[in-house]
Amino acid sequence: MPTVLIPGGAGFIGSHTVLALQAAGFDTVVFDNLSNGHRDAVTAGAFVKGDIRDAAALDRVFEEHRIDAVIHFAALIEAGVSVRDPLAFYDNNVSGTLCLLEAMRRHAVRTLVFSSTAAVYGNAGTAAITETDEKKPINPYAHGKRMVEHVLDDMARAEGLRAIALRYFNAAGADPEGRLGERHDPETHLIPLVIQAAMGQRPCIKIFGTDYDTPDGTCIRDYIHVSDLAEAHVLALKRLLSQDETGSDTSQNRGSFDAFNLGNGQGYSVRQVIDTVRSVTGQSFRTEESGRRPGDPARLVANAGRAADILGWRPRFNALEDIVRHAWAYASGRDGTGCGNGTHNSGAMP
Ligand SMILES: NC(=O)c1ccc[n+]([C@@H]2O[C@H](COP(=O)([O-])OP(=O)(O)OC[C@H]3O[C@@H](n4cnc5c(N)ncnc54)[C@H](O)[C@@H]3O)[C@@H](O)[C@H]2O)c1
Numbered sequence: 001m002p003t004v005l006i007p008g009g010a011g012f013i014g015s016h017t018v019l020a021l022q023a024a025g026f027d028t029v030v031f032d033n034l035s036n037g038h039r040d041a042v043t044a045g046a047f048v049k050g051d052i053r054d055a056a057a058l059d060r061v062f063e064e065h066r067i068d069a070v071i072h073f074a075a076l077i078e079a080g081v082s083v084r085d086p087l088a089f090y091d092n093n094v095s096g097t098l099c100l101l102e103a104m105r106r107h108a109v110r111t112l113v114f115s116s117t118a119a120v121y122g123n124a125g126t127a128a129i130t131e132t133d134e135k136k137p138i139n140p141y142a143h144g145k146r147m148v149e150h151v152l153d154d155m156a157r158a159e160g161l162r163a164i165a166l167r168y169f170n171a172a173g174a175d176p177e178g179r180l181g182e183r184h185d186p187e188t189h190l191i192p193l194v195i196q197a198a199m200g201q202r203p204c205i206k207i208f209g210t211d212y213d214t215p216d217g218t219c220i221r222d223y224i225h226v227s228d229l230a231e232a233h234v235l236a237l238k239r240l241l242s243q244d245e246t247g248s249d250t251s252q253n254r255g256s257f258d259a260f261n262l263g264n265g266q267g268y269s270v271r272q273v274i275d276t277v278r279s280v281t282g283q284s285f286r287t288e289e290s291g292r293r294p295g296d297p298a299r300l301v302a303n304a305g306r307a308a309d310i311l312g313w314r315p316r317f318n319a320l321e322d323i324v325r326h327a328w329a330y331a332s333g334r335d336g337t338g339c340g341n342g343t344h345n346s347g348a349m350p
């Protein structure tokens, strides 16, 4: 089976994707500087500690492993932080990706799946977002992701790169079998933070902005289960590899660039997420209304019809309750309190 290099594979989405790739029979090599990931989250395949901005380290990986394709997750991820420190984000996420692309070129690897984001659309309207909608990023993190999409598109035309950008909406949840979950430190994502409040690990949950132009005044997001995202990567990779084999769409030397939204098509406000965590966990905790967080669009909800039609992607865990239940089971299991067990028995979830 093909061998896949996975920069950022020790992180949240990358580590779940390693599980999905292994289950689909791929060999995997995770390459991660562990700035925000965990060595023990890489549960299978090879692991190499390294930074995508280090060309020599990348060369060693490409020389030591026969890499057929790359799935690239490595990035700084907090949009709010990118507003305060844009250079760090452009350096890590844009320069780092250019360094990776140069290494791929040196080693004649031309198949890439790239982690993009719903944030490239900026302040979208109220309709579900399609891939052709206008891209107007409103923070440096999203600008950087969009820049990389342009680079991939240009390289596809110029030199035969075959790339797919997956624009995830809000990744959440945890492996249904409890093997992996979300472990950012510091944690900034809403669902794990609300769960920490439910576990009594933080005094309250802050609601960032109650004056948005949304029905309850708080931001709306489309939360997508991390295992469903992982599956989409396997499908995207298979599509690119089958194009490679057949030379379909184009002549052998020409490349392709495509982008797919990955979300459930269902928007939940910050207050609705908090209510869901309360009902799933049965725990009570305080909320505190606070000012807007810089760089936050009001509403991001996906139309993921293209991923369904072209990749054959069918999310399995599209109920917010399931996403929260898996995240709760994982977090309470790690905490050792087992306080998630009242609502969830360990083992596979529906
Ligand atoms: N979590 C989300 O909701 C979300 C939504 C849209 C897009 N994304 C994108 O998906 C990808 C993965 O996100 P995640 O939530 O798993 O984040 P994460 O922080 O858990 O994982 C990112 C991984 O990349 C590694 N990394 C960062 N910079 C690196 C570098 N220079 N060299 C090598 N490794 C490096 C980190 O150590 C970490 O393990 C990112 O590209 C992110 O921008 C995430």
Ligand SMILES: O=c1ccn([C@@H]2O[C@H](COP(=O)(O)OP(=O)(O)O[C@H]3O[C@H](CO)[C@@H](O)[C@H](O)[C@H]3O)[C@@H](O)[C@H]2O)c(=O)[nH]1
Pocket (backbone or CB within 6 Å): 077, 078, 079, 117, 118, 119, 168, 169, 170, 171, 188, 189, 190, 191, 193, 205, 206, 207, 208, 209, 219, 220, 221, 270, 293, 296, 300
């Ligand atoms: O303590 C908190 C944390 C978050 N929020 C709000 O909750 C919503 C979701 O925030 P968060 O979970 O941090 O995710 P996003 O900022 O929407 O960003 C995620 O989703 C984007 C795609 O939609 C990705 O690009 C980013 O990498 C990923 O971090 C936002 O309105 C936040 O303002 C709060 O009100 N209180």
